[in-house]
Amino acid sequence: MKKIYFFTAIGAAFIILLSANRPIPNPYGLKQGAAEIKSISAISFGPDGILFIGDSKSAMVFAIDTKDKTMVEKATATEVKNIDQKIAAALGTEAKNVRIQDIAVNPISKKVYIAVQSNDGTPLLLTLEGDKIVPVNLKDISHSSISIANVPGDDMKDRNGRPLRDQSISDLNYADGSVMLSGLSNQEFGSTFRKISFPFSDKQEQASLEIYHAAHGKFETNAPIRTFTTAELNGKKYLVASYTCTPLVLFPLDELKPGKHVKGRTVAEFGAGNSPVDMITLKKDGISYLFMANTNRPVMRINYKNIESYEGTLTEPIKESYGTAGVSFTNLPAVNVLQMDKLDETQVLVLQRRANGDLDLYTARADRWM
Amino acid sequence: MSKYIFYNNRIRLHCIWSLIFSFLLIGCVEKNKHSHQEVIIQWKDNKAEAILISQQLFPGLTENSLNSQIEVQLKHTNVPVIGDYIRRGEVITFQPLIPFTRGLQYEVYYKKQVVSQFEIPLDTLSKAPTVVAIYPTSDTVPENLLKIYIQFSQPMQEGEAIKNITILKNDTDTVPSIFLDLENELWNKERTLLTLWLDPGRIKRDLQPNKRSGTPLQKATRYAVLIGKDWRSAEGMALESSYRKTFFAGTRDAVSPDPSAWSIITPNAKTNQPLTIHLQETLDHVLLKNTVRIINSMGNIIAGVIETAEEETILRFTPVELWKPGNYIIEIESRLEDLAGNNLNRLFDNDITRSAKTTPKEVHSISFTIQ
Numbered sequence: 160m161k162k163i164y165f166f167t168a169i170g171a172a173f174i175i176l177l178s179a180n181r182p183i184p185n186p187y188g189l190k191q192g193a194a195e196i197k198s199i200s201a202i203s204f205g206p207d208g209i210l211f212i213g214d215s216k217s218a219m220v221f222a223i224d225t226k227d228k229t230m231v232e233k234a235t236a237t238e239v240k241n242i243d244q245k246i247a248a249a250l251g252t253e254a255k256n257v258r259i260q261d262i263a264v265n266p267i268s269k270k271v272y273i274a275v276q277s278n279d280g281t282p283l284l285l286t287l288e289g290d291k292i293v294p295v296n297l298k299d300i301s302h303s304s305i306s307i308a309n310v311p312g313d314d315m316k317d318r319n320g321r322p323l324r325d326q327s328i329s330d331l332n333y334a335d336g337s338v339m340l341s342g343l344s345n346q347e348f349g350s351t352f353r354k355i356s357f358p359f360s361d362k363q364e365q366a367s368l369e370i371y372h373a374a375h376g377k378f379e380t381n382a383p384i385r386t387f388t389t390a391e392l393n394g395k396k397y398l399v400a401s402y403t404c405t406p407l408v409l410f411p412l413d414e415l416k417p418g419k420h421v422k423g424r425t426v427a428e429f430g431a432g433n434s435p436v437d438m439i440t441l442k443k444d445g446i447s448y449l450f451m452a453n454t455n456r457p458v459m460r461i462n463y464k465n466i467e468s469y470e471g472t473l474t475e476p477i478k479e480s481y482g483t484a485g486v487s488f489t490n491l492p493a494v495n496v497l498q499m500d501k502l503d504e505t506q507v508l509v510l511q512r513r514a515n516g517d518l519d520l521y522t523a524r525a526d527r528w529m
Numbered sequence: 530m531s532k533y534i535f536y537n538n539r540i541r542l543h544c545i546w547s548l549i550f551s552f553l554l555i556g557c558v559e560k561n562k563h564s565h566q567e568v569i570i571q572w573k574d575n576k577a578e579a580i581l582i583s584q585q586l587f588p589g590l591t592e593n594s595l596n597s598q599i600e601v602q603l604k605h606t607n608v609p610v611i612g613d614y615i616r617r618g619e620v621i622t623f624q625p626l627i628p629f630t631r632g633l634q635y636e637v638y639y640k641k642q643v644v645s646q647f648e649i650p651l652d653t654l655s656k657a658p659t660v661v662a663i664y665p666t667s668d669t670v671p672e673n674l675l676k677i678y679i680q681f682s683q684p685m686q687e688g689e690a691i692k693n694i695t696i697l698k699n700d701t702d703t704v705p706s707i708f709l710d711l712e713n714e715l716w717n718k719e720r721t722l723l724t725l726w727l728d729p730g731r732i733k734r735d736l737q738p739n740k741r742s743g744t745p746l747q748k749a750t751r752y753a754v755l756i757g758k759d760w761r762s763a764e765g766m767a768l769e770s771s772y773r774k775t776f777f778a779g780t781r782d783a784v785s786p787d788p789s790a791w792s793i794i795t796p797n798a799k800t801n802q803p804l805t806i807h808l809q810e811t812l813d814h815v816l817l818k819n820t821v822r823i824i825n826s827m828g829n830i831i832a833g834v835i836e837t838a839e840e841e842t843i844l845r846f847t848p849v850e851l852w853k854p855g856n857y858i859i860e861i862e863s864r865l866e867d868l869a870g871n872n873l874n875r876l877f878d879n880d881i882t883r884s885a886k887t888t889p890k891e892v893h894s895i896s897f898t899i900q
Contacts, residue, residue: 200713216718251603251610252630258688260713277627278686279576280720280763294611294626327713345715345724346816347864347872403709403728434710454710 187222187358189301194221196297199274199282201340202263205333205357210263210272212284213328213340218308220331220338222357224301227268234269234503236522239290242510243518246275246285249292254518262498262520264508271508271520305359307340333357334389335396335412341384352384352398354415388438390449392467399466401438401451405429407486409466426469427485429459437499441507443529450507450528452496459488460528491528501525568637568647575764576628577649582621582637586644592616600638601625604646610635631765657769658683658762663754664814665868667840668775671782672748675870675877676726678815679756684720684763687713693760694725697753704752707745720763722815746778782869785876786812788861788893798854798899803836803845806859811841813866820862821846826855852899859895 187209198216205211208228212221239245243254250257260274271287272295284295331340342351387400389412396412400423408423415421429435433455440463441448447463465486497518498510507523567586571579580601584590587599595616600609601623612625629635629649637645664678696704708725715724727745746752756772790809796802804823814837823831823846833848863873870877874889 197718215713245608248603248606248608249611250627251601251612251625251635252627252633256630256686276687278688278761278763278765279628280684281627283626292611327715329713343715345717345722346813346819347866347870 185301187224187303188360189222189224189303191299191301193298194223194300194302194304196221196282198276198280199260199284200328201331202261202272202274202284203331203333203338204263204265204272205338208265208267209357210265210284211331211333211338211357212274213331214282215327215342219304219306220340220355220359221302221304222338222359223295223297225265225272225295226301227265227270229268231267231269232503234264234506234522236506237271237287237502237508237520238522239287239520241517242273242520245290246273246292250275250277250283252277259498259510259518262500262508262510264500264502266501269503271502303359305355307342307353307355329383330386332388339387339389339398341387341400343383352415386435386438386451388440388449390440390447390463390466392463399438399449401429401435403434405433405435405453405456407451407461407466425485426466426471427461427488429453429456429488436497439499439501439507441501441525441529442504443526446529448529450491450499452493452499456490456494458491458493458496458499458528460491461486461488493523567645570629570647570649571622575652575655577631578628579622579624580629580637580647582623582645584616584619584621586637587621587639590621590639595621598640599623602636602638604634604636609638652764652766655764655766656682657766658685658760659769660756660772663756663772663774665776665811665841666814667811667842669777669779670746670811671780671867671869672744672746672778673781673783673869673878674727674746674778675866675868676724676813677754679723679725681721681723681762683766685716685723686761686763686765687716687720689760690714690723690725693757695755695757697755698747699751700753704745724815748778748780750778752776752778782810782867782871783876783878784867785871786810786865786867786873788859788873788895791895793859793895793897795897795899796852798852801848801851803847804859804897806844806846808842808844811868813868814841816865817841817844820865822860823848824858824860825853826857831857854899856896856898859897861893861895863889863891863893 187207194212195217196212196214196219198214199212200215201213203211205222208225210223210225212223214221241254243257243259246259247254247257256278258276258278260276262274263272264270265272273285273287275283275285277283284297286293286295327345328340328342331338333339337354337356339352339354342353344351383402384400385402387398390397390399392409398410398412398415400408400410402408405428406425407427407429408425410421410423429451433453435451435453437452439450441450449461449463449466451459451461453459469486471485493509493511495512496509497512498508500508502508502522505525507525507528508520509523510518510520512518567583569581570577571581582599590598595614599614599621601612602609610625612623615622615624631649632651634646634648636643637647659682661680661682664680665674691708691710694708696707698704707727709728715726716722753773753775756768758768758771760768786808792807792809794805794807796804808817817837818835821835821844823833825831831848832850833846836845836847837843838845861873866872866877873893
């Protein structure tokens with residue numbers, strides 16, 4: 160009998176020992192190894208220091224664990240003048256041979272991540288430590304990935320010999336457990352928008368949507384989204400998207416379902432001859448503002464309250480040349496801004512092409528923008 | 530005695546070093562003519578992916594000081610190049626994060642002193658890239674042309690398109706920005722085929738850019754696409770020559786392609802003659818190659834090659850194996866477009882107030898028989 164007690168005790172001790180030494184939880188199903196990334200079109204942070212990488216060349220989305228999770232409340236202001244030249248020098252080449260594809264700030268550590276494409280085709284993920292450029296080793300990293308090559312619902316998809324469609328990922332964001340990305344095919348003209356839940360799984364349900372907005376009366380526009388974000392308006396979650404020629408369009412997130420055609424509501428026209436390049440949301444005194452950088456216009460500030468209260472949809476063509484309509488906005492004294500991200504609650508990281516041609520990364524005080 | 534050992538060691542080191550060099554030279558590693566003896570460039574796929582440095586350059590080097598005391602810098606930058614240093618016997622290999630750039634000079638530092646320098650030679654042996662074709666190849670295009678493709682002979686550098694392409698109108702005026710300026714250019718995976726969209730906002734009737742600036746191309750106007758020879762390949766070589774293609778903008782195309790109007794010339798069985806399809810109009814070259822498939826009566830895809838001809842008005846399918854007698858189906862995905870972006874199911878410039886087809890077919894089919 161004593162023996163039984165003895166073995167029970169040993170067994171219990173063993174179970175306790177096992178549970179104490181169980182592997183570190185891996186809630187996102189990531190695997191250590193080389194992330195076979197062929198290009199980096201867009202990057203965006205998700206939960207727990209996970210960075211999502213949109214890879215147009217291999218038609219994949221990667222989730223990599225940066226393991227960069229030390230909380231920093233207030234970020235140190237970052238300033239790197241001629242950042243393209245500094246990156247090029249650290250790579251042993253000239254600025255004309257490298258392109259900054261995207262910039263993202265880790266919302267936990269406030270560290271700056273820079274996606275760079277070298278002209279020889281090598282994709283690089285770099286971080287800033289002070290003004291020192293440090294590479295992220297993608298050859299041995301905890302990661303997972305999912306293909307975006309096939310369009311679900313296409314009845315030819317299971318046949319052999321079907322070529323993969325090339326497409327370009329124009330923007331990528333994470334919200335509420337899903338990675339969302341907008342893209343443009345290099346063959347047929349159409350807008351694709353996908354919502355992929357994370358962690359990625361084999362039984363992935365991807366929503367591939369053709370979105371159109373009846374911006375100008377009766378002619379449908381099936382244009383690709385250039386940049387987007389998500390926002391809660393009047394208690395409901397929306398996709399806030401902008402297109403070439405700068406209409407701002409809202410789509411209810413709960414309507415974005417596989418195979419469904421969703422008609423967006425155009426709430427503003429910010430002027431023709433322009434393309435939006437990036438969007439961020441900042442808050443001051445409980446009021447949220449949308450900031451949008453553009454190719455041929457300054458950074459625009461839009462109060463979300465005005466978007467909430469605008470209930471109509473723009474359907475009439477704008478008569479005035481380069482005219483605007485709908486929700487009001489304010490132009491900020493910042494032109495040629497190529498990338499923006501929130502550094503912390505009070506600071507914005509800005510990549511800007513200066514009037515003299517220099518490409519500078521700097522920190523702007525958010526309160527001066529609001 | 531100690532002198533003898535020292536001398537002997539020197540000889541031995543020299544011998545090992547020479548052996549390594551000979552081995553590397555035999556092993557298809559090109560020696561840099563411009564470099565000093567101490568540095569050898571290691572090539573892979575015509576890229577200078579690493580350098581091999583003789584340890585003799587680094588007296589007193591220890592394993593721990595490999596990364597801290599050796600630096601490779603691009604000349605005049607004063608910034609160490611990021612990369613990995615690996616020691617193998619008497620040789621230190623330095624592999625930068627991206628290959629060294631041709632035509633640039635680099636320096637090797639040890640304990641903050643320059644100990645060697647080397648230059649990556651320009652490529653004089655490889656062939657310069659060329660423009661193989663610009664699609665559509667036809668001389669006349671609809672005024673609502675939606676896109677053009679540029680086919681190159683080699684992988685090209687990205688981000689160069691807008692500055693290297695000029696459009697001339699009636700041989701005199703430069704036409705500003707008719708293409709959609711995308712942050713990320715649309716290349717195929719091999720980076721040999723570039724897609725350029727003519728600004729769709731200007732093609733769609735009644736959209737503001739269309740009202741303001743009109744369509745990108747105007748009817749009854751002659752245009753020339755000029756491609757500058759500064760456009761470089763992924764390996765850094767400029768185009769062999771500039772390239773010019775002229776075309777004439779004709780009437781608007783507002784009709785979807787109609788496979789039921791296509792005529793088919795069927796080959797004989799037991800040959801591998803091509804199946805020839807006359808499309809009755811110029812269709813999109815790239816989509817033709819990607820949306821059309823030949824299926825046998827068992828439902829299997831017939832392996833073969835699709836080519837376009839006669840200004841993309843003809844599609845030829847040549848099977849890998851000889852044709853067998855039987856019934857076949859040509860399957861065409863509805864996303865196949867004409868030059869104006871009208872696909873099999875809808876017009877690019879779709880009037881949504883008109884009733885659309887209730888259930889558009891994803892795949893259109895044409896049957897044919899091989900006898």
